[in-house]
Amino acid sequence: MKYGRKRRGVFPLEADIVVRGCLILPMIGGRVISSGLLAIKDHMIAYAGQESDAPRFQADKFLDGHAKLALPGFVNCHTHAAMSILRGIAEDQELDRWLKETIWPLEAKLKPEDVYHGTLLSCLEMIKSGTTCFSDMYFHEGMVAKAVEESGLRAVLASGIIEAGNSERGTKMLKESIRIAKKYHGYAGGRITTQIGPHTAYTCGLELLRKARQAASSMGIGVHIHLAESKDSSRLVKEKYGRGEVELLSDEGFLGPDVLAAHCVHLSREDIALLAKHDVKVAYNPVSDMKLASGIPRVKEFLEAGMTVGLGTDGPASNNSLDAFETMKIAALLQKILYMDPTVLPAGKVLEMATIDGARALRIDQTVGSLETGKRADLILIDVKKPHLTPMHDPYASLVYSARGSDVDTTIVDGKILMENRKVTALDEDEVVKKGRETALDLVSR
């Protein structure tokens, strides 16, 4: 589709939604469009550029973009969305104690409908804070798909596989992961794609990891795995196999460009080189890495090695928020302090990680992640007329260092408005919050 200047003013082009007068950060090549126009037609971006260069549009809906900033919706590369109902339940504890005394016993009692209500609560939070796509690994993942479908969001889903020494259990969970991957790949009008979700190299045996890898390859989908999250997890693998996690997975032929590795905290230089060689994608989760005191991933070096790094929040129980703005800011701050260098991970790069690089990490960058003609229309409008966003000397810095989720005015996914003027149209907000609270209270009382 191409609209030349000559078509201006002749016959107006048809669009579903047109946004006029906004500042656009398309997240391609550092472009900033100061007086922009966005047109959406048939779920897709029909135009994203200067308003003065745009053809004339007639649309079902016009949105006023003045004092608004438009950019691609955020891509959350790693979460366990349903864990919102466990948010705040056991705070400031050792990871081992947190998992064994609280999280795992409660997860054992989880019913499918708990996962549904928890995920829907997280979807609502993400719509309200500008995340338009998330990558999820959890249980009862069919219920996650249901919540995603209803919410209007985009998602990449993986049913988690935890063998934990029980091969029968491992086989069963792999089977479920494959079933989910097959059933929901392309689901919800294509908004949902899937991955296979082996939990880690220390909770899944080699045989199971091989089978998971084969299943993913045969289906042409990716793999979502936790990698080198904590010192303990890395130690366990080394003790068991005499090799580090990355070396082990590389030896087993597990690594590849379709592998999404969450965390990547405890890595050697050789590990980083190996991951880069295999083009493994990283989900960087700065908040949970700090909150659980897991450690600090060496993201600057990942980027220097040419790796693709997206941002993740991790589950709401170890964050305890799904706000991509907060994640962006802390992502930058944590790298600056690690390297004792304020120039590391500048705002523009962080914003790429939260959008187009996240889409690359999930291998959906042909579809979303930037505002380009022909891509699906996943975008957000930020209301910049706020004291904390004044002045705006630098829109990238404003978004990364000053803005927060509540500055999102409008959220659009796949060309559909999910929130406008902070009013969520896709879900009944009061009902979702009420059900989320009731589900949480019911779960802890079981």
Next chain:
Amino acid sequence: MKYGRKRRGVFPLEADIVVRGCLILPMIGGRVISSGLLAIKDHMIAYAGQESDAPRFQADKFLDGHAKLALPGFVNCHTHAAMSILRGIAEDQELDRWLKETIWPLEAKLKPEDVYHGTLLSCLEMIKSGTTCFSDMYFHEGMVAKAVEESGLRAVLASGIIEAGNSERGTKMLKESIRIAKKYHGYAGGRITTQIGPHTAYTCGLELLRKARQAASSMGIGVHIHLAESKDSSRLVKEKYGRGEVELLSDEGFLGPDVLAAHCVHLSREDIALLAKHDVKVAYNPVSDMKLASGIPRVKEFLEAGMTVGLGTDGPASNNSLDAFETMKIAALLQKILYMDPTVLPAGKVLEMATIDGARALRIDQTVGSLETGKRADLILIDVKKPHLTPMHDPYASLVYSARGSDVDTTIVDGKILMENRKVTALDEDEVVKKGRETALDLVSR
């Protein structure tokens, strides 16, 4: 004032404002009041406790506290509020370059009215994000006082003194700092108190530091100083005096319980012991310490040594936000990752640092910092009916790890409502934002 049960239902007591049905965190001894009532009379808290135990009140104004959480307003212990107009102007740069190429040249062009508009913009941002008191060190501090007076906030002001090898300049700035301290101590109905503001031990000579100390002591007010912020600043002092900053200031009789030391990043164990011995108060600025890659203060050890630590945002140009919620979360996360221990700095302690400990650090804890009968009524109401605050298994964790400035529904300072239902009543929001933007644009074009 004491209201016994017997008075219930006889003659109602008079109040200016009554909040009914809220969850109250008074920030005294870990109390949580689930169905609380707050009464405000003559700028003060007349009652803060269970609604069922409360006397009957008649009031000019009743606020509905259902689904709201009441707590003391936040105390920001270290900022340069007027620097909001420089927010985002030179991002992701080396500190030295940032200061020398951008900040200092622009500050040299600052007019008094720039400081006024910049501070007012920051006051608006603080009202909207729940900060009720801030400690400021800057220039044209009379303009800061004017903005504080108009905004309705509480503040502790210090006019900064930078000698930088020019003793004439140093003497002049000390004189101005004393003038400001005298003129504005007790100003704005007592909402403003003052301190003397020698910038650092490397930008002020020993003679000037002594005079500043003497001036503060003779006026019975405190001193606000930057201490051991960066490796470079610590090195400069050591090179000049053959002693570290803390040792130097201790030897000179500078240290005492009325000293507010901002940053305290590069300290030895002996330094910490010395500061603790002198009961020096610390302003911990986690965001700017990370953003400028200054380093990480060892706050866990400060607390173990019995020191009082408040939270600061630092100026909006090196943060770039004044959101106390963000500061609380990052304050906790940064200590956890420094000590590689998720139990360090739990949510309850962080919330104390942001409220009562901050008031102690500014030596106004007899007046504010907790919700107790007889204290001035500086408090905020949080709207907890939000997806990201659902469920609320632990109100402390919800506030520190999940909430953000935009969740503040109502802000009250000195018994006066500055914001209600997110509508700022104390200032003309549009006008303040407009003037802030214009001032920033004008400044950079000079």
